[in-house]
Amino acid sequence: MAKKESTFTNMLLTLFIVTLASSAALGFVYEFTKEPISIAKSAKKNLAIERVTPSFDNNPGNEMFGVPADGDSVYFYIARNGNDTVGYAAETYSNIAFGGTLKLLVGFLPDGTVKEIAVLEHKETPGLGDKMLKSKTNWSTQFEGENPSEYTLKVKKDGGDVDAITASTITSRAYCDAVQRAYDALEKGGKQ
Amino acid sequence: MNQGRNFLKGFIKENPVFVLFLGLCPTLGTTGSALNGLSMGLATTFVLVLSNVFISVFARFIPDKVRIPSYIVIIASFVTIVDLLMSAYTNTPGPHGEPSLYDNLGIFIPLIVVNCIVLGRAEAFASKNSVLSSLLDGLGIGLGFAFALTLLGTVREVLGNGSVFGYKFITGDGILIFIMAPGAFLALGYLIMIMNKIKQRTAKV
Amino acid sequence: MEYIIIIISAVFVNNIVLSQFLGICPFMGVSNKVDTALGMSGAVTFVMVIATIVTYLLQQYILEPLGIGFMQTVSYILVIAALVQLVEIILKKVSPSLYQALGIFLPLITTNCTILGVAILTFQKDYNLAEGVVFAFANAVGFGIALVTFSGIREQLELAEIPAGMRGVPIAFIIAGILAMAFMGFANIV
Numbered sequence: 356m357a358k359k360e361s362t363f364t365n366m367l368l369t370l371f372i373v374t375l376a377s378s379a380a381l382g383f384v385y386e387f388t389k390e391p392i393s394i395a396k397s398a399k400k401n402l403a404i405e406r407v408t409p410s411f412d413n414n415p416g417n418e419m420f421g422v423p424a425d426g427d428s429v430y431f432y433i434a435r436n437g438n439d440t441v442g443y444a445a446e447t448y449s450n451i452a453f454g455g456t457l458k459l460l461v462g463f464l465p466d467g468t469v470k471e472i473a474v475l476e477h478k479e480t481p482g483l484g485d486k487m488l489k490s491k492t493n494w495s496t497q498f499e500g501e502n503p504s505e506y507t508l509k510v511k512k513d514g515g516d517v518d519a520i521t522a523s524t525i526t527s528r529a530y531c532d533a534v535q536r537a538y539d540a541l542e543k544g545g546k547q
Numbered sequence: 548m549n550q551g552r553n554f555l556k557g558f559i560k561e562n563p564v565f566v567l568f569l570g571l572c573p574t575l576g577t578t579g580s581a582l583n584g585l586s587m588g589l590a591t592t593f594v595l596v597l598s599n600v601f602i603s604v605f606a607r608f609i610p611d612k613v614r615i616p617s618y619i620v621i622i623a624s625f626v627t628i629v630d631l632l633m634s635a636y637t638n639t640p641g642p643h644g645e646p647s648l649y650d651n652l653g654i655f656i657p658l659i660v661v662n663c664i665v666l667g668r669a670e671a672f673a674s675k676n677s678v679l680s681s682l683l684d685g686l687g688i689g690l691g692f693a694f695a696l697t698l699l700g701t702v703r704e705v706l707g708n709g710s711v712f713g714y715k716f717i718t719g720d721g722i723l724i725f726i727m728a729p730g731a732f733l734a735l736g737y738l739i740m741i742m743n744k745i746k747q748r749t750a751k752v
Numbered sequence: 753m754e755y756i757i758i759i760i761s762a763v764f765v766n767n768i769v770l771s772q773f774l775g776i777c778p779f780m781g782v783s784n785k786v787d788t789a790l791g792m793s794g795a796v797t798f799v800m801v802i803a804t805i806v807t808y809l810l811q812q813y814i815l816e817p818l819g820i821g822f823m824q825t826v827s828y829i830l831v832i833a834a835l836v837q838l839v840e841i842i843l844k845k846v847s848p849s850l851y852q853a854l855g856i857f858l859p860l861i862t863t864n865c866t867i868l869g870v871a872i873l874t875f876q877k878d879y880n881l882a883e884g885v886v887f888a889f890a891n892a893v894g895f896g897i898a899l900v901t902f903s904g905i906r907e908q909l910e911l912a913e914i915p916a917g918m919r920g921v922p923i924a925f926i927i928a929g930i931l932a933m934a935f936m937g938f939a940n941i942v
Contacts, residue, residue: 366613373609373617377624377826384628385822391635399640399647406644453940455761473644480939482723490643525940568780568921572865576773616833623826631822654872657825661863663777728771729932736925740917747917 400432407462407471408434408442415444422540429540440465443546446475447537452529454478459530461537465546468502472534484526494520495530503538554683557691563664564695565742570664573655574696575731581712583651584700588693590633590652592686594625594659599673599685601625606674618669619660626660664692703734755886758879762890764938768866769898770931775866779899780924789903791850793896795858797889799839800867803832804888807871808881828871829862836862866895902931 400416408415411434421428430446442464449457458476463469472495479485486492497518498506508531509515510524519527563569570591577587601621609617633656637648649656659665668688673681704710707725709717724730762768769775775796782792807828815821840858843851851858861867870891874884905927914923 360610362610365610369609369617370613370620373620374826377620378820378823381624381627381631381822381826382820384631388631388635392631392638395635395638399638402640403644455765475644481726482720488643490641490645569777571776571780572773575776616830619829619833620826623829627822627825630825654869654876657872658774658865658869660825660829661865661868663860663863666863724933727936728773729929729936731773732925732929732932736922736929739925740922743922744917 403460403473403475404432404434404444404462407460407473408444409436409462409464409470411436411441422544424536424540424543429537431541442470443541445537445541447533447540449529449533449536451525451532452477452479453484453523453525454480457526457529457533459533459537461534463538463541466502467504467538467541468500469498469534470500472498479523479526484520484523486520486523487526487530494518498534503535508535508538550680550683553680554687557684557687557689558694559691561688562691562695562742563688564692564699565739569667570662570692572658573662574699575735577652577655578696578700578703578731578734579651579726580704580708580710581697581701583648584696584698585693586637586648587652587655588689588696590629590656591659591662591665592689592693593629594622595665595668595689595692596682596685597625598622598665598669599681600678602669602673603676603678603681614674615666615670618666618674622665622669623660626657629659630656664688699731699735699738702738703730706730706734754883758883758886759890759893760941762887763894763897764935765941767894767898767935768870768891769895770928770935772869774869775864775895778860778864778866779902779928780921781860782899782903784903784906786900786903786907788853789899790896791853793892793899795839795843796861796864796866796895797892799832799835799861800870800892800895801885801888803835803867804871804874804884805881806831806835808874808884811875824872824875828868832867832871833862866891898931898935902928905931 397414397416401414404415405411413433413435415432415434418433419430421430424447427448429448432444432446433440434442434444442462445461445463447459447461449459455478456476457479458474460473460475461469462471462473474488477485477487479487486494489495501516507515508517510517510519510527510531512519512524513528515531517527517531557563559566561567564571564574573587573591578584598618598621602618605621606614633649633652638650640647640650668685672684676684701711703725704712705721707721707723707727707730709715709719709721722730725734766772769779778792778796782788810827810831811821811824815823815827836859839861840851843858870888874887877887879887906924909923909927918926
């Protein structure tokens with residue numbers, strides 16, 4: 356196979372053609388996958404919201420607003436059934452978790468009662484802190500049905516009502532911190 | 548060499564992970580479970596086969612001095628295509644909200660472009676051989692890579708989680724260190740040692 | 753204060769090699785002697801910081817405004833390849849001995865997942881340019897620490913009696929695993 360000569364024009368031309376062909380091909384594939392990608396993204400969001408709020412018929416992923424909280428924001432999604440607001444999903448966080456940042460999605464009923472909580476992102480230790488995941492244990496169900504106005508979101512050791520995960524007090528504290536942050540944001544400006 | 552041998556060499560004799568020690572980053576980073584390892588292996592195979600074929604066809608038109616940058620652009624394009632396809636079609640979370648396959652493979656999908664195996668095969672084989680040979684070479688080495696990743700993923704999942712491809716056969720947790728960072732190193736180290744032993748024995752026989 | 757957290761996190765808690773699994777090939781390949789390890793770390797630091805800056809600017813001022821974010825992988829890797837060529841040329845002139853010592857590993861920095869990995873991570877974490885530079889530098893330091901520590905251990909290992917099946921690569925991986933376990937102890941210090 357005779358190779359082309361490495362003259363300056365040849366090299367430049369080749370690189371130009373290759374890059375052009377690449378951009379064109381990728382542009383084409385991008386256009387083709389743009390819709391499925393955004394559908395997958397919003398389905399992910401809605402699936403998470405579905406897990407923590409009562410059933411709704413709107414598209415909460417599209418109705419998002421942020422409430423500032425401690426330097427960052429808590430993001431709210433409104434769940435509606437017809438004209439009634441049936442709940443809110445709050446994307447909240449805590450910076451005091453064992454592995455860094457912990458992100459939760461807390462589902463509230465309109466009066467502030469917690470319906471269910473899902474973990475969005477965590478770096479906690481497998482076998483210890485990750486017991487907060489619903490897929491691992493039922494630990495998080497103790498929050499369900501409780502209203503933070505009457506239920507103190509602190510571990511029992513700190514004078515609250517929450518049973519900490521055995522040997523994972525730090526994770527438990529961070530979890531409570533995140534839920535409290537969500538509730539405070541809800542009261543401050545989340546009920547729209 | 549005949550095409551049969553060409554295809555099979557990637558599995559044992561010239562297995563990219565256990566023998567050539569190439570492509571180690573995704574090997575350690577995506578083998579927390581058998582499914583993740585297998586998916587990563589298949590995604591890499593996809594890129595490897597396509598880039599091998601493409602480069603085999605067009606190598607003669609590319610001047611020698613710019614061949615590496617050109618190959619890189621070609622490989623990067625196929626990697627981007629895989630990335631786009633996976634973020635569209637393998638991005639569904641699990642029933643309890645577990646991360647999707649796309650999330651699990653994460654940064655290692657774009658990193659296929661710097662997987663030494665892909666550029667290595669393009670440079671060493673595809674640019675000098677026929678399209679059919681290059682295709683089989685890419686397929687064999689890619690599937691050998693997938694085999695290694697799936698094996699390591701299975702070992703780590705069985706020991707660390709007591710499950711295989713998601714089917715748990717114990718209650719509770721396994722030896723958790725295996726699904727964490729150090730476990731990847733340990734499991735791979737022992738696997739390579741076992742492979743060495745097997746090679747020694749079969750060489751004697 | 754933010755910067756301190758970025759540094760400690762990148763160097764110890766989420767060490768690029770022992771926790772994120774990037775840069776394993778050079779980690780295994782260049783870690784036989786402490787001097788080569790130091791040289792490699794220096795080269796990687798230099799390339800990583802500059803590459804992060806250039807790719808950041810590329811993303812911010814060309815890819816995003818033109819809506820061609822999907823060209824990220826292609827453009828990033830081209831930038832990195834060009835940069836490594838540049839470093840090679842400079843190094844040949846400035847320090848021929850180091851150039852010789854690094855040998856094949858210098859062009860291999862292009863296919864080093866750390867550079868591309870850190871560039872992509874900087875984008876994913878939404879850092880601004882200053883934070884990005886600190887992040888890149890810290891990751892390079894983390895890489896260097898892991899590499900030099902590992903090579904120190906391997907130099908000592910030359911004098912130890914290792915079972916035949918374990919010699920070379922397998923024992924290296926086992927040691928790396930133990931080192932990774934040690935680094936896990938850094939969790940929760942930020």
